Every structure is written in C-alpha cells, then in structure tokens.
Amino acid sequence: ELKVEQNPLFLSMQEGKNYTIYCNYSTTSDRLYWYRQDPGKSLESLFVLLSNGAVKQEGRLMASLDTKARLSTLHITAAVHDLSATYFCAVVLMNRDDKIIFGKGTRLHILP
C-alpha cells in the first residue's frame, strides 16, 4: 500500500526566508500533485508533476519530482505572509490511475 509522508508537518518561518517541504512516497509513481488549503477552505491545485525530473514554478513556489528517489520537494523562496496555509502532496498509485493518496499536510505559518 502506498504511503505518502510529508515533512515537516508544521513549519513556522520568518518572511523573506527560504524553505523546502519534502514529500516521500513508498512505491513507484510518476504522478504527483501539490495542493494548498487555507483554513476552513477547499483545496487549490498548485502543481501537477508528471515525469521524473519535472520542475514547475509559480511565483515564490517551485516544485520538483524525482521518481527514482520517490521524492518531491516544494521550495518556497523569500516567503511572504500570504503563503501561510497547509500544503498537501498527493501521489497517484502506479497502474491505479484514479487512486490518489494524500500526505498529512504541512502547516506553514509565516511570521510577518
């Protein structure tokens, strides 16, 4: 059974700093999503990573996927308060195209 582990689960950081959230998964997969969730709100899709070596950037966020290491990272550059949210990675089971397993989420709190 696929396990998806995120770390850290909670992160408090200062504005202007850089940091990385890690997402490890336990079995082969070549498709991974990153989502953002604000408190009491729904999930917003940030990135869809579909191949080994995929890198995508949007504003201060950059996501990458290493399928050989079974690792994805979400890098935050020069954090701003508006990025405070919970970030989830989610992995698609190989050969189970529509079954998606989420990590526990990383609660990011950026101090002004």
Place this chain on the structure above:
Amino acid sequence: EPEVTQTPSHQVTQMGQEVILRCVPISNHLYFYWYRQILGQKVEFLVSFYNNEISEKSEIFDDQFSVERPDGSNFTLKIRSTKLEDSAMYFCASSGQGAYDEQYFGPGTRLTVT
C-alpha cells in the same frame, strides 16, 4: 471561471439516517472524485468515477457508500445509515483528463452526524 459547486454547504443528520451530498462538476470534465477530510486531518480518497462507472475506490468506500451521476450535470454521494465517524468535510473534484491533469475541488460539504 468555471468551478465545481457542492450542496449543501453543511448537513446535520442523525445517526442511522441516509444523506445525499450533491456536486456539479465543471461542465466539460469527464473524471469525478469524492474525498473526505476529518477535521484537521489529511484528505482521504473515497472514489473516482469515469464513463458512468466507478474506476477506483478506497477501503473506506464500502457498501455504506454509493455514487451516481443521475443526469448530465450532477454527481452525488449517498451515505446510507450514517455513523458518528462519518462526520467530516466531503469534497467533490473533477478533472478533464483524469490523473494526468489537475483536479478542481468544490468548496465542500460539512457533514455532522449526531
């Protein structure tokens, strides 16, 4: 911008009752999903639906649950004989190209079972 909508936003029901949660996916999407999130916890996949049938389901999605696309626009989740532990936020999502594409999530229905 097209969006996924869900009704009701909050449903309170008594244990043992049946509930139907409704979703209207984005109109040209073909893949539909239900997830749940117990307060403060991770998002759990329940079921995916494509071409008028279930394509995948999780261990959570037992005989108590069913999904239906009764017409060209609605996608419903029925929970029979609700239990206290069914209390959660239920999210519907849709996608144009399944797991190769981003999923658009609805605002969710908060289900409270008393």
